[in-house]
Amino acid sequence: MESAKVSVTFFLDASRPNSEGKCLIKLNVYCRPDKQRYPTVFHVSKEDWNKIRGPKLKDENLREIRDKLNALKKRAEKIIEGLNPFSFVAFEDAYLRNKATIKTTSLKVWFENYIAKLEAEERIGSAMCYTTAFNSLNEFRKNLHLQDITASFLNSYEIYMRENKKSPSTTGSYLRQLRAIIKLAIKKKVLSADNYPFEEYQIPATRNVKKALPNHELKKLLEYHPDDPEEYEALDYWILMYLLSGINPADVVRLLPSNIDGHYLNFYRFKTRYTKKKDLRPIKIGIPKRAIEIIERRRNTDPQNPYLFPILHAGMTAKQAKFKCQDFAKWINDMMEKVRSDLKINQKVRNNEARHTYATVMKRKKVDIVFIKETLGHSSLTTTELYLDSFPDETKVEYASMLENV
Template identity: 35%
Template sequence: MKKADAAIYLDENRPKQNGKCSVKIRVTFDRKRKYFATGIDLTKDSFEQIFFGKRLKPDQKEIKTKVDYFERKAINVINNLNVFSFDAFIEHFLDQRNTANSVSFAFDKYIDSLKLENRIGTAVSYGCAKNSIEKFKNDLTFAEVTPSFLKKYENWMLTNGNSKTTVGIYIRSLRAIYNLQNIDKSVYPFGNGKNKYTIPTSKNTKKALTVEEIAKIYNYEAEPKSSKEMAKDYWLFLYLCNGMNVKDFCLLKWENIDGNMFSYKRAKTERSQKQSKRISVALKPETLDIIKKWGLPSLDKNAFIFPHLNTKMNAEQKRAKYKQLTKLINKYMKRIATETGIDKNVTTYFARHSFATVLKRSGVKIEMISELLGHSSVDVTESYLDSFENEQIQNETDVLTAGFKKAN
């Protein structure tokens, strides 16, 4: 019977900006290898000194003890499995941690699980949070995550130019990792009130266009078949199709279309909701024209409508395509906005906000808008809704001073 083995490994193929490399446990079985982070980063010289040198300093001994623990644990898991598989190994090796364990290791463990589920975007986001925390405090343990520490970390990020939005994202990621640990609730640092840390929230900057501004974009004439024309058409498609995002746009297949309607599930909420909602979209003549112009006709109902993905792409390649296409659309939409006199930094995100606010201003009930956007609640929808245009506010509030002139 083939036997798996585990060994300590320095990942020199992916050095970090500070010149250090991740120390990992390499598990080999049937000529296949998988790597598991230990939360320890070392230079090549330090690695060789710690694991092959004779005289170690106290801090070096501590590092060696930590890494040796993970190697022994991997070997024990392998020996205790009647039949080895990587799935079984992962289930036993990546078990719950306590307050004495490394925050970086817990992040790596969760990021590995996200990648196994092809949730690449979320994995990248958690990786950014982990890197930020490591810059502030290397070798952080959960026991050190206190309200005082969190406040100091927040101030450090703000001092270094991070926005409140970024601060909130990174600390919410840390909170999510903390919540996965089996830690005494009496020392839980997050929350409201005395001796708790409250994660800051940024003001929601509404990004919506008026109907008149959208008309300017629609009537803008770009060079036929150019990237600018494609960007304009794609942006209008996102707007007309319930403010869908670029990822869902790329994932659309011919099977989604049924007559003058199509339906789809938002990739963003497919995992977070017990029963992911199908969003229904009314196909307008303008939408059908865009499909006819840029789509790839196919008799295969499972084929993608637009020519940006293929079945051979892995999750990371698909994510790269979403980012590339979003960047292209935003680049040309900003140019179109400037050329048409729209004094706003128009991006794909404007399409979603604009869809919601145009319907609201037309008298459509928020409940219906919420359904069309695929939101989990009306409260979420309200955060998307922009205030009425300043001009409309001015007109509506003129009644407050209507009697002043008569009195004079």
């Protein structure tokens, strides 16, 4: 395809404004019939976006943004001129992966560049997490620079989060993302290693609350047949996740018919497709009879849709798929809340409970923890142990009675 048929423009993504109400400007590359959008580091309001595109621009800051956008466009067009035939893969290799190291110490720029990288890699969930973390830090203190992140600052931020009724888990999540940015800046030699603040400061950590269902509550779910079609469908998906070794909703929606090989399911975890690139291993699990029945009952019947279940469809962007998966997971949780009420189950019955319950049932059946680890897709036994519920009370009494029989 000739490069002359490729056009470069800019697009204001108004779908997810930041905490200041500003939207991200993206570079739009169109090569009929396809197009790709690449995040820049610039956020502006809709009003300022119209000014940037207007004939008379007086604001110096907006003129600077416009000049930098023009420079980006020229760079993209120069890359395209050298690609004959044009391909998005070759363009991205030159445009995204060979960018010069950032020299500024602005924390905002470092976050925005890393978020842009995540979005370009279609790691939409991670990009959203980093965006939320930066918005929180920016609300606490404006115009931060890398060198402002000291142990004293981190302690003050933790107090601020606590006073604003944020959980230690939320605070810890935001600070781990900040730590990743600081480490990256040190690696790129923009910040001195002497300024690393996380040696003195410890990020808040919380232990997961055990979420596994006790056997008698699980039995209620497995034997229940709701009259309501939506509850019945959601319960099917919940039981399917439990039976398929605690598979996550993000993996359920992305399953293909080709992932099924007879009585086995082979798949890669969507969550770890980037973090375990050097040791990416497929998960292979057996499919119980009831799981096969659920798959046949719920499987996609549209020949144009490549997925096993009718949740995602061909042509979705990574962001659309992310939001659809979130909607699917929320729908299951909402429906399972009704099922829980019907059955008078005391604890929550959400997607996470399916995964934790699978692991704990395996433990109660005295299955080797290494097998549980492999089927959950964990890289360490420590992570698996966090999923395993403590022994039930009756077992503790039974073991205590053994002390008398010596």
